[in-house]
Amino acid sequence: MALEDAKSQVDTAFTCPERRGLSYENVFGGAASFLRRSYSKDLTGVDLAVTGVPFDQAVTNRTGTRLGPRAIREASLLQPCDPPYGWGYDPLSELDVVDYGDLAFDYAKTADFPATLRAHIGGILDAGAGSLVLGGDHSITLPILQAHAERFGPLRVIQFDAHSDLWQDDDFDRIDHGTFMYKAVRQGLVDAAHSVQVGIRTVVEDCQGFQVIDAPEVHRTGPEATARRIKEIVGEGPCYLTFDIDALDPAFAPGTGTPVWGGLASWQAAAILRGLAGITLTGGDVVEVSPPFDTTGATAIAAAHVAMDILCLYGWTRRRAG
Structure with a gap:
């Protein structure tokens, strides 16, 4: 495919024969899969x-994150025309990536949700x-970690967040x-000793063994030093x-449930994520x-870029191992 094919491409999430x-x-048109990948x-x-995972029944303040996956997919449509800047390779051409759609669950049986998500992952x-x-509120990460730990053992976690989510x-x-x-630990x-939380700017009494690089430290030392420290920890x-x-x-990123001032700038997050390659x-x-x-739409755009960089990180090690 080439740029001139735009005049004939439509609904490639369903019609494209290649992954x-x-x-x-x-x-501005067509079916909004993530990065135009095939459903x-x-x-x-x-x-x-x-x-x-369109779930937001565990929030403590503003709701609405059940609509997050749809918004992130739509925002991602700005990106699949070019290789991601700064990575030096094109994961969309080197990896088989699909949009697997959303998790199906009974919204009226909240207690059943974690097991449903765990099985899905x-x-x-x-x-x-x-x-x-693509979430969803942050509670969804616990069942996801359960599914991953069943296959990989205790995980080293990198958590970007304003909050530690470690309240007892x-x-x-x-x-x-x-x-x-807290429950995951x-x-x-x-593996908390080899895990790190980045961007924190709220108080918790017990970090449960996590290393913490709070937002002021990122501002003071810079994204390159932050990325190096994260890699040393994990x-x-x-x-x-x-x-x-x-x-x-x-x-x-104003479109979130519990915003806290003093956080990372988007350029800092981008530089840190790219510095984690490997x-x-x-x-x-x-x-x-x-x-x-x-x-x-700025928050969804930022999230779509974060998701692209996670994709790039996932592919980085595998392309070298292969």
């Missing part, structure tokens, strides 16, 4: 499956693909986006990356995009 390659379909439930030979991993999840909650039947990481899913073991969009300052990523997610509070 690989750039897309030149008009940004597919067939994971045979797939490297990475992108899936949406487990199915993707069992098929030999990695998972890239020993009622493991509760579903709460502010306590899920308590359940043995996370080392070479299997790693999961979760990116709460409120890690960004509200000036760059980590052994098993999967990742971007969460907490709330379109009702995202009047310009």
Whole structure:
């Protein structure tokens, strides 16, 4: 495909015969799959499956993140015409990536949701693909970590966030986006000594063994030094990356449920993510995009770029190993 093909391309999420390659379909038209990848439930030979989890029943403030996956997909349509800037390779041409669609669940049976999501991600991993999840509130990361830990063992986690989500909650039947990481540590899913939280700017009494690079430290030392420190902490073991969009300052990502001032600038986040090339990523997610509070679409655009960079990180190590 080439740029001149734009005049004949439409609905390539359903009509494109190839999984690989750039897309030149008009940004403003057609079916809005993530990065114009093909919608597919067939994971045979797939490297990475992108899936949406439209769940926001565990938030503590503003709702709306159930609409996040749809908004991130639409915002991603700005990107598939060109290789991602600064990476030096084109993951859309080198990897088989599909849009696996959204998780199906009964919204009226909230207690059943975690097991449903865990099985959904487990199915993707069992098929030999990695998972890239579009949220949804941050509580969804706990069942995702459970599915990953079943296959990879305790994970080294890189968490970009304004909040640690480590507030103590020993009622493991509760579903709460502010306590899920505490439960992940308590359940043995996370190798906290080799895990790090980046962009933090709220108080928690016990970091549960996590290393913390708070937002003021990122501002003071810069993104390159931050990326180097993250890589030193996580080392070479299997790693999961979760990116709460409120890690960004509200000036760059206003459309989220619990915004906190003093956060990362979008250029800082981009530089840090690119500086992480080489980590052994098993999967990742971007969460907490709330379109009702995202009047310009800037938050969804930022989230789509984060998701693209997670895709790039996932492919980076594999293209060199292959």
